[in-house]
Amino acid sequence: MSLFDKFKPIVDIRAELAKLGVMPFGAVTEKLLSSTEAIVNGHKVILAGTNNYLGLTFDPQCIAAAKQAVEEQGTGTTGSRMANGTFAEHIKLEQELAAFFDRRHAIVFSTGYAATMGMASTLAGPGDVIVLDADSHASIYDGVRMSGAEVIRFRHSDAGDLEKRLRRLGERTANTLIIVEGIYSMLGDPAPLADIAAVKRECGGMLLVDEAHSLGMLGAHGRGVAEAAGVEADVDFVVGTFSKSLGAIGGYCVSNHPELEAIRFGIRSYIFTASPSPSVIASTRVALRLMQERPELREHLWNNAQRLYDGLEQLGFQVSPQVSPVVAVTIKDRNQAIAWWNQLLQRGAYVNLVMPPASPTSDSLLRCSVSAAHTTEQIDRIIDAFATLQPTSMAAAD
């Protein structure tokens, strides 16, 4: 027995892929041509597997703000928010996030992972209960495992199953945290938040919603699924990230509970890491403003999503259950998915290859995500690349 024995399945699949000359995990972006095109593993491709939903990564105003911040404040803060790492701009971003979400309190984290994991691991502790959606992101699972709370799963997006589990808890719902996502990252399906909120009102508990993939996409102001469902008042905590629609890196939690200001100092992923770099905060602040000033970005995004979804569906692919900026094609055979991922790359479309256990079922996914910055012509080229795919074996992969 060795420490390394447990990594054998990963070693094996890496060897298998290397033999075939396919590198789907850790594909190298050698040169970015724009927010939607790049050279990846030597191929010029349309980027259809990023989370750059609003296409703001190359926005001139975001870039100018980041440059200015580097020049004025340096490349990094070199310290924790609790020590030397709180700059005036961190506070301003927290105030702007609170205002945007119409909440009283906000915390900014260094990554989305740190935000979600940190909140999940800190809000509930030993003696408390966490009831989470079975398809929750790894950052949520990591957090709840660290929390020391009793952790119960409910079936994905099944408000009835959530209700059953809360009823079984009886009075313990008083110290129960319910965790769901707004839009689920793999298939792009939105949570039935109106139903979930109704169950919460009926049975008790606090509700945390991860809007990582829904910020800027849904709701009258772009606040996410909770706003679109009209249940923001039932959501105690909203967490999310700057690394998707806001085109940077970092995370946040907003809430009306004044306790958030005390909770902040109990979150290890907030305290024991350096605060976000000045350039990141600067571009995020601009992106947050642009997201509000340019509702047309959302309109482009959804038009693109609809076009890609319809196109792939018409080709006969098994697409996600409903249209969203994440359009995932389900493929039963893992080797088929690998071969097709490789063919798509060579034919000018970069998408994400997702295999179990990262996919929510035993199937594999070719996960596409669209951007407001994609042109109609680019969306059509992605569809055209899919149209060339034929059932094939790995040996036949180009």
Next chain:
Amino acid sequence: MPDYNDFLSRIYEILKPFAKHGRILNEQSELVTELGLTSLQVMELIEQIEDHFDISVPLNILPDIRTIRDLALQLEKLTN
């Protein structure tokens, strides 16, 4: 309240499809290394038990479960 044997017989019932090639399930059968359950299948097993006995099984008990016996014991502990 269901006891150890109630849980045991239900687990055997659910895991029947995994008793391939004439293998006979017993309390020492290991769920992952012997019967070949994936993590997804372990969760489906738990969900079926939850539905049948109208209980919620915390994920916290999973690290202590390797065999059918481990699972039945944990379920008994949970409900009694």
